[in-house]
Amino acid sequence: MSDHEEEKIFNLNSLRISPVTSEVEKTFNFDDYVAEKVNHVNEALDDAVPVKYPPTIHEAMRYSLLAGGKRIRPMLCIAACEAVGGHHSAAMPAACAVEMIHTMSLIHDDLPCMDNDDLRRGKPTNHKVFGQGVAVLAGGALFVLAIEHIATATTGVAPNKVLAAVRELAKAGGAEGLVAGQAVDLSCTGNNQNVELETLEYIHLRKTAALFEASVVLGAIFGGGSHEQVEKLRIFARKIGLLFQVVDDILDVTRSSEELGKTAGKDLAADKTTYPKLLGLEKAMEFAEKLNGEATEQLADFDREKAAPLVALADYIARRQN
């Protein structure tokens, strides 16, 4: 399926509310699951970036990486690993790597020459604390560390699997992934009269969905998933990635900075095109429901119990309040 065809999946011609997944949820305690796994991830991240010489750069990396984010990408990675029958420990290097890349993109996005943001995860942004030069370097170093971590912390795994993971990460982080999304986003800011739904989706599929995709695909690869499973999870992740961004746009107009832990109303202030702006709040919320339903449909052939964490994560992303 070409990029173009895949993107058409998200067209808005047939908005409808998808069936919710409460039946599966009943047998699975999401809060306990997340609490346990986030703990594991935070410990692994702490171990992965020791304080070394030169201290400033390592402190800057740790400052943003260990700032207590929601760890949604590591969760998706681990849940995908489990959905194909793997043990969560097999996904841990990949879970750390995707969070490092995510943190890199946050540090760079917040720079004055990008989105110019002072607040992130309830704390001053990296460049506010360490200066712009160190922030640029720390962001870059986190991407490099992600690659290094995946290539070194996966001993015992077949090299061709590790290489496949490296390729996925590079695709997600590069000029056709994260960077493409950020570049188009940057070029649209302050020039919004021409931003259409197609462009908005282009941005979000790259800025958000690409790394969701890598997270889930890496989890499935290291969990021993089949090619068919990996490709179904890839589509699941793209839809969930777009869903995440639609919800983010909705929260920006409906919540306060205090509730979000970052500057609220920023999209409106910057006259940024968002789903609520293009579709109206109600239709944007309907679109979110639709994406959630379509994503979980991809999991129909998976073991229901093993896939429960992924289903619950999709629901969490759809219904989160910050």
Place this chain on the structure above:
Amino acid sequence: MSDHEEEKIFNLNSLRISPVTSEVEKTFNFDDYVAEKVNHVNEALDDAVPVKYPPTIHEAMRYSLLAGGKRIRPMLCIAACEAVGGHHSAAMPAACAVEMIHTMSLIHDDLPCMDNDDLRRGKPTNHKVFGQGVAVLAGGALFVLAIEHIATATTGVAPNKVLAAVRELAKAGGAEGLVAGQAVDLSCTGNNQNVELETLEYIHLRKTAALFEASVVLGAIFGGGSHEQVEKLRIFARKIGLLFQVVDDILDVTRSSEELGKTAGKDLAADKTTYPKLLGLEKAMEFAEKLNGEATEQLADFDREKAAPLVALADYIARRQN
């Protein structure tokens, strides 16, 4: 050998002029060699970064990558591949990757929040043309592309070799390589009363020698070199990397901007610590000769004809005028 022991190699207790290598040079036309190989590299780099959507980011990547640098790292990579008996084509993906990483470091180093340079390779710097936001993104994207290129353009090569190459690149580009060098350099600028020779070497071993090392090691790996050959070439590259920087410092005080294709006298203007400043010009030049001699000694057990390009490159780096 630990990092500490390796660094002691470069102590200045026994400055002496090393034997020159003119005997080997006589049988080898360096200019023809470089002209032919640089052509191959430039074509491969052009192919590796096509103009795609979004255009700005790809144009920014191409602007700096195809700006006609000396291609010393790709040359070292190819020459190392040939020194162990490989064909230059086996080193081409690695040669492109190391030049991409080098270009990333130049784009980021030139940013206003780093060295704040307006001129590079005789042209306005990346951020002067495309803006700081795009320059940060283009630099990052070049690193990602380097990894992706090495992981995808090496079909037919054993995956464990490719993974070893990925690890080397990540080590060279990350928080203990390039980024460490730039971070310490940044922290020293404007605070030079305390910069000693040890710190200066720390910076250059990471800012310059680490990527020289990766270039040569990757060339040797893809050329089919033995472990012993790879490790000898690793030491060769570290010494040549430091040599390159000593010569760079010397040229900064002895040449004009026009001759260099970049701003001259910049180190002096910024009150930056350099080898000429710490050692005096003559001792700095002697140190350069010494490093050149020690580097080429590492090649004693290599086939003389096959290693001739490496020897000539070391001499070129020692004697270059820009």
